[in-house]
Amino acid sequence: MEFKVKCIRSSDSNFTVGNVYTWKNGEMKDNHGFTFDKSCESSDPNKWRFCGCAFERVPDIKVGDTVRATEDYCNYTKGKIGKVLEISPPVACVDFGIGFDGHQGHSVLPRPHPTATCWNIPWSMLELVTEKSESIKIVISANGEKIFARLHKGGEVLREAYFESADFNEGAEIAFNRLMERKPVQQDKPVFVPYLEHQGNIWGNLGDDTDIKDHFKNALRIGDTVLVYREDGKILGERAVVKGHYSGEIYIDEIVKSPGYTIILELRFEDIKDGEIVNGISYIKTPRK
Secondary structure, eight states, X not given: OEEEEEEEEOSSTTSOTTOEEEEETTEEEOTTSXXXXXXXXXXXXXXXXXXXXXXXXXXXXXXXXXXXXXXXXXXXXXXXEEEEEEEETTXXXXXXSOOXXXXXXXXXXXXXXXGGGEEEEEGGGEEEOOGGGSOEEEEEEEETTEEEEEEEETTEEEEXXXXXXXXXXXXXXXXXXXXTTOOOOOOSSOOOOOEEEETTEEEEETTOEEEEEXXXXXXXXXXXXXXXXXXXXXXXXXXXXXXXXXXXXEESOGGGGSTTOEXXXXXXXXXXOTTOEETTEEEEOSOOO
């Protein structure tokens, strides 16, 4: 872990009051380039002392930044990513998109987000998520005989393709080619495409891309589900992303078209079982006789 500290008291020439130093992985260099690796003990996690000097951590985040929790706050936040809404050292109000009674933000007015997802958390437990850290990669995985190729950017899936085959290597190659928009290998029999069903009609093919994103800019696909919140923070429930059978329009729920609603990704379509029903929408993942 790396962060900045400012010297607030000094007893020798190793450190200068007012100067800012970098604390990285338990080590810090002084004015002369020497490395100190002793633990800095203090009752305040934002105050640091050693070598007869005292230091105070310098906030490296600001309102609007995307941050990641490096520690578990109330056993729930480690690894979660959210947006900074307000900073009042030593606490930052962060919208993680996850609710936990008793730890929601209470000083953000007007409230642009559901209050149950805003957390007051010590900013010493936060690290900045930069564009550089959101690496782009292609991941090949299998679910039974379905071989998936997915393009990831950070924690977001930008696009995916799949192929059914008992041979993983063959399936991986064809899925990869499809993902990269190369000519797919022709199959002898028609390929079954999983879909959503409502009252006997098809409401979109599972996994098709859409232009809809949730509150945290996660790209949504047909079959993904979201939690819908009203402007007052009350949750309306889980809804599926569908393609209208009659209009062909992609939407989540009629009410979402109105202003004042917030949507947050709940489940990817891959995580929902065959035959499961979400708010009247059936998930058909295997051929029906």
